[in-house]
Amino acid sequence: MTPATTTETDVPTGLEPGGTDQPPDEPAGPVVGTRRERREDPALLTGEARFTDDLQIPGALHLAVVRSPFAHARITRVDVSPALAMPGVVAAFTGEDLQGEWAAPMPCAWPVTEDMKSPPHLPLAVGKTCYAGDGVAVVLAESNEAARDAIDAVDVEYEPLPAVTDLAAAISDEVVIHEDLGTNTSYRWELHLDDDAVERAFADAAHVVRERYIQQRLLPMAMEPRACAAVPQPFGGDITLYSATQIPHILKIMTAVTLGFPEHQLRVVAPSVGGGFGSKLNVYAEELLVTALARKLHQPIRWVEERTENALGTIHGRGQIQDIELAADADGRVTAVRVDLTADMGAYLQLVTPGIPLLGAFLYCGVYDVPAFSFGCTGVFTTMTPTDAYRGAGRPEATYAIERAMDALADEVGVDPAEIRRRNYIGADRFPYTAVTGLVYDSGNYEAAAAKALDLAGYDDLRAEQQRRRAEGGPKHLGIGISSYFEMCGLAPSRVLASLNYSAGGWEAATVRMLPTGKVQVVTGATPHGQGHETSWSMIVADKLGVPPDDVDVLHSDTALSPLGMDTYGSRSLVVGGVAIDMACDRVVDKARRIAAHQLEAAAEDLEFRGGEFSVRGSPDRSVPLAAIAFAAFTAHDLPDGEEPNLEAHVTYDPPNFSWPFGTHVCVVEVDEETGGVEVRKYVAVDDCGNQINPLIVEGQVHGGIVQGLAQALFEGVVYDADGNLVTSNLTDYLVPSAPDVPSLTLDHTVTPSPTNALGVKGIGEAGTIGSTPAVMNAIVDALRPLGVDEVLMPASPLNVWNAIQRAQSRPDPERTTTSATAGDTNADAGGAS
Amino acid sequence: MIPAPFDYARAGSAEEALSLLTEHGEDAKLLAGGHSLLPLMKLRLAQPSVLIDVGRLRDLSYIRDAGDHIAVGALTRHHDLETSDLLETEAPILKHAAGEVGDPQVRHRGTIGGSLAHADPASDLPAVVLALKGTLVARSPSGEREIRADEFFTGFLESALAPDELLTEIRIPKVAGLGWSFQKFNRRAQDWAIVGVAAVVDGERTGVGLVNMGSTPIRAAAVEAAVAGGASAEEAAQRAVDDAEPQADLNASVEYRTHLAKVLVRRALEEARA
The missing domain is CATH 3.30.365.10 (Aldehyde oxidase/xanthine dehydrogenase, molybdopterin binding domain)
Structure with a gap:
């Protein structure tokens, strides 16, 4: 600034040195609400981030899965011996060979009705394959290349059965996919609130529209395909399962149950995960296979998915026929909504397959003031890849x-x-x-x-x-x-989940811990896979505790570091997990306040906490920084009577709505x-x-x-x-x-x-x-x-x-109808071509 | 996504490539930019026993004024075509179309010779070279021969090249000042065309090539004849599929592809004449 250019008319813009603009690293005001760049990005952008397949695991055998080329077929013979003769191949197993490894079938955690039908679903098919891509056998080899070459050598004889790829055909039960169930209908779920009111509204309506929409199936297609590796620990029988998953906590429980493996000896780690979009909110055959085989062979086993395998073997999204009717008065005010869905489950029920259409059940009235509503959904099996959350x-x-x-x-x-x-x-x-x-x-x-x-x-x-x-x-x-x-979203109040027959709660856990040097360690049960939780959580904590965001470390995605969690899906991380962190910060400050009051010889309620410092209201010179309290709590030399050492708080938050x-x-x-x-x-x-x-x-x-x-x-x-x-x-x-x-x-x-x-x-x-x-x-x-x-x-x-x-x-x-011309055809997007 | 096992030999010169071809015969495949062959190998749809890499034969990468035509070396990359000042003046449709191939990565690796020799009916450059009435030069141990573009594409992914021949040069007649159009209709920027049309309009010497309208790149001779006979764009476009055999796939029924070809031929002729 040269004085010569300064005139009386100069108005501070806030941008000159000494003005209100702060260097970007040290924001003066709250951090929350600012466009802070993600701390996760440098590692992701430079390739330093380590994804599951990047892990160096000495001595690991590579698993490859022989997949059914048929949508629906009896397996009459599987001979793995030609594969065993291939170079580098160490072992190979059929579905029958591994039947004894499973204490329970693969989990479906959402039995939406009492009488929902769910066929037993094993990590490798036995006797019958029900979709193209269903696993039939596995090969273990010294390299991924050797394993991939060898799966072509496994000799499988199939007796093809008719495919069921059309929802109307599925409902007709002309071809029953799971014979023991006797039907392709898994469940019928209905929401009856006041059926008479709905009937009346349609009878009295000035306008009625009846529409049929087709929700085509979609592939979630995360940029990182799935990958997993099970590593037995040197002694004691513990196993660490690394997986490209959104749900290490849920995966740990489900793997323990499915394998009959002691849960406390299992640790699940999700390294850097390259997107999920719901497709990694599941418990997959390969995760169970690598863990079971690592236990069986006492050797690390790893697997990485190819892109086409991802299309075949990772869950699909959507897949519904939607019939919706609106009744409206003469002005177009909606008086009732009636909805009936046919939902494509695919060949089996995966973790939350049957519940997915029902997560939408309560939204069919939209943002509108609708007085009457009814809803029904039929979930049906087809010979296609299972659907689930997308x-x-x-x-x-x-x-x-x-x-x-x-x-x-x-x-x-x-x-x-x-x-x-x-x-x-x-x-x-x-x-x-x-x-x-x-x-x-x-x-x-x-x-x-x-x-x-x-x-x-x-x-x-x-x-x-x-x-x-x-x-x-x-x-x-x-x-x-x-x-x-x-x-x-923000799944979910546990009691509401209970009313929907969901088998788990919707809480989230958080720990906030002040370290002796004034740094902060946060443990979250949320499991980021691209969302930027480390950045967001550090911002919340920075404002609450008055520390720079960079002084906040966020630990996650490892059940050994973060033993409690319900993971990341359903737009829940911030509204459940982030709120839990906010609450944990409050508890840390509460405890620190008691220690500060002790040190300042003032009443706790007379202290105010601002900018990372406690001060006595009205006497700003009597103050102590939070960092000093943290150190005092660590040394525990002079704490109030009855106060435990250390400064940390753990919160498990169950949202009310x-x-x-x-x-x-x-x-x-x-x-x-x-x-x-x-x-x-x-x-x-x-x-x-x-x-x-x-x-x-x-x-x-x-x-x-x-x-x-x-x-x-x-x-x-x-x-x-x-x-x-x-x-x-x-x-x-x-x-x-x-x-x-x-x-x-x-x-x-x-x-x-x-x-x-x-x-x-x-x-x-x-x-x-x-x-x-x-x-x-x-x-x-x-x-x-x-x-x-x-x-x-x-x-x-x-x-x-x-x-x-x-x-x-x-x-x-010329009078147009309001329903689509392709009722009943979920794959109508192929048009005239196939 | 892991190819079947194969042997690999890198040719240091065109002569060495030819002798390797002679040595390995029909089991060998030439590798240039690799953007067509390698995906097929990764899907194990192609399983050559030997790859002969000609990608480093820099002396086959050039765009030269050869008097009455432009000579383009077979290993010239799409990116070099799309940034060529010489093509801008003498054959702007080739420059433009090269810039529409795939995405930047593909254009920096893929070569014009590879694209033509692969003979994919869905590729852009074969139709452009057909419309330009180009000539392809093939070299074998017994010498060199010229093949007219409209005699080069013999079947699905098959060309007139003999197993011991190497495509070395593409000769493009100069078309400075003539009206032209390249219509590429696709769903995503990086995709192959559902239908593409290359047109160079010059009265009786008009050339029209079609992308993805049959098992080979197609020369729309009936359209060319209609234009030569003075037909309007609309009239000439009605002949769009006379020389084609449109197939159905995920993106088009036969009816739609037929309709689209007519629309795009009309638009190409209109644009070329504008």
């Missing part, structure tokens, strides 16, 4: 159905899709809102988020442009799609009638997850979530052929979009804190996926309505769009 798990499906149906209702009533929603939103003054289902939505202001999104998108101008262009004609059609979503984030997404597309091509011109998302700990991480979650939902709408879809072969088994045929394929996203937010927890936070990990898919599909259908199109199958590939236009234009009756 980002959003039941909630994207529900949101899709109600948001697509609201557009159909707008069309039926003859009002704008934005207007039909305004007429039905639950008002901001109604929160906490008790829904017809009995669930209480914590907080919300749906209309405000919608108004902001429509404004950002320039909605009125877009509608005017659309009207103008429709009058002009031309092959390109402008479409505008709205999706107002909410969701229930779910958290209910919400928002509105607006998608603008150009659809080329001639090619069927869809181009996303604009995408606006206004999300509300309450208070944000780190807006940078929130935006990352929203970006990724939207892209994954947009991928379901435009690109991704599992295709099986009629024989039950997975056609989309690699990344050439299964179209995961990359950066050039997705539009630039315009993000904004509103902030409506959750009143349920002290941080005022809601989950955001799945919201983008939940909100986006219907926005995109509503936009496409909106573009094509003038051509008579009212349904396009997902993914809206050029082929599916073109087929929808052809169907609409060849329809003899």
Whole structure:
């Protein structure tokens, strides 16, 4: 600063030296709420992070799995001897050989009804294979290459049986997959609240829409495929299981139960994990196989999945036929919602397979004030890879159905899709809102988020442009799609889980420990696999304890370091695990306050704690820093009578409610009638997850979530052929979009804190996926309505769009029906080609 | 994703490549950029016993003005094509289309010779070379011969190259100033075209090549004839599949692919004439 340039008119901008701007490493105010870069990223970006397959494990044998090429077949003979003759091969086992290793079948932790049918599911099939990719035998060799070469040599004789890849065919029981069950129907789950009210509403309705939507199967396709390694400890019989998993804690319990292995001798570690999206929220055959074989052979055993194996052997997501009916009054106010689902379980029930559609059961009324609701779901077996949790798990499906149906209702009533929603939103003054289902939505202001999104998108101008262009004609059609979503996340209040027959609780554990030198150690039961928990948790602790975030270490993902935890899924980490950390910090401060009061010879209630320092209210010179208290607690030389040494607190927090984030997404597309091509011109998302700990991480979650939902709408879809072969088994045929394929996203937010927890936070990990898919599909259908199109199958590939236009234009009756032309066909995305 | 076992030999010169080819015969495969062959090997759809690596034959990587044509060395990478000033002037459709192949990694490894010799009907450059009416130069121990592009593609992933021949050069007629268009319609930027159309419009010498419209890269001779006969783009486009055998796959039914070819041929001719 040269004085000569300073004039009286200079106004401080806060940016000059000595102003209010702080060096980025030492923020003056709270850290929470700042866009702090993730501390995890340098290791991930430089390749220093160690994933399961990177681990150096001396002497480990490599496991490879012989997988059934048939969807449904009897296994008449398995001969591993040709494989044993191959170079480097050490051992090989059939399903029968290993039958004695299993104390229980593979776990399904969610028996949704008392009479749910679940076939015994063993890590290797015995007698029969029920999907293409089902494991039949394993080979152990000195290298992965040798093991992979040898599986081709295992001689398996199959007697093929008919595949069941169609849900209607499955329900017909024409071919029963699990003969002992006598049926392909696993369960029927119904929610009856007031059936008479629903009947009355439909009888009295001025408008009724009946829609059928197909949720195609999706592959979760985490960037890191699955991998695991079981390492026996030198003596004592303990085993450490390393796995690319979201759930080391649950995996430990389930592995112990399935193998009849003492739980206290098992340690499970999740090293760096490259994404999961629900696909690593499971207990897989390979995890059980490596552990059982490590125990049997007293040797480390490891396995890493290939990409095509990932498509075949890792769970799939979605897979539903949704029938939804709305009753509405003359103004389009919804008076009842009736939903019936057929859900594709795949060949077996994995960890939470049957419960996934039911996680959406309570969301089919959407963000609307609906007085009557009924819901039913039939879970059926098919000869395809088991389904299970995939980002959003039941909630994207529900949101899709109600948001697509609201557009159909707008069309039926003859009002704008934005207007039909305004007429039905639950008002901001109604929160906490008790829904017809009995669930209480914590907080919300749906209309405000919608108004902001429509404004950002320039909605009125877009509608005017659309009207103008429709009058002009031309092959390109402008479409505008709205999706107002909410969701229930932060799984979950344990008592609510109990009412849904879920076999575990929904709490999370946290420990906060001051070390003698003033540093902080945090132990969390959450298990990050890309979310940035270390960064977020350190920010929460930094503000609570008045320490720099870099002084906070976060320990996780190892059952030896963090023995208690319920892991990471269902957008639960922050709203359950993060809140537990916040509470543990409070307890640390409470104890420190007692010690500080003792040292300062003041009453504890007269102390204030600010910026990492206790001081006597009114006498700021009488103060002591928290770090000094931590050291005093460590030496224990002079503690108050009865006070235990050390400064740490452990909290297990069971949330009283779910958290209910919400928002509105607006998608603008150009659809080329001639090619069927869809181009996303604009995408606006206004999300509300309450208070944000780190807006940078929130935006990352929203970006990724939207892209994954947009991928379901435009690109991704599992295709099986009629024989039950997975056609989309690699990344050439299964179209995961990359950066050039997705539009630039315009993000904004509103902030409506959750009143349920002290941080005022809601989950955001799945919201983008939940909100986006219907926005995109509503936009496409909106573009094509003038051509008579009212349904396009997902993914809206050029082929599916073109087929929808052809169907609409060849329809003899100008009066349009509201149901899709492909009822009963879950693999309809293959269109005319297979 | 682990290929079956194979032997590997690196050729230090075209002559050495030829003698290795003669030595190993039909069990051998030439490896250039590897972006078509290696994925097939990893899926074990191709299991050659010997790979002869010609990727380092730098003297076969060039783009030269050869008087009445442009000479392109077979080992010229797509990236070199897409950044060539000479092609910008003399054959801009080749420069442009090379920039549409796969993604940047593919374009930095893949070669024009590899792409043509692989003879994949879904690849972009074969259709472009067909539209340009290029000539391919093959060398064998017994000498060199020229093969017209429209006689080069003989079957699915099969070319007119004999087992002992090495593709060394592609000769592209100069088309400076002529109207052209390359229409590539795909679902993701990195994907092969569902249908692609390369067109160089020059009255009776018009050339039109089709991507992914049969078991080989296709020369749309009927469209060329219609244009030569003065047909409009719309009329000529109706002949789009006369020389093709569209197949169904995950991305297209036969009906849709047929329709799309007509739309894209029309658009290509319109753009080339604009």
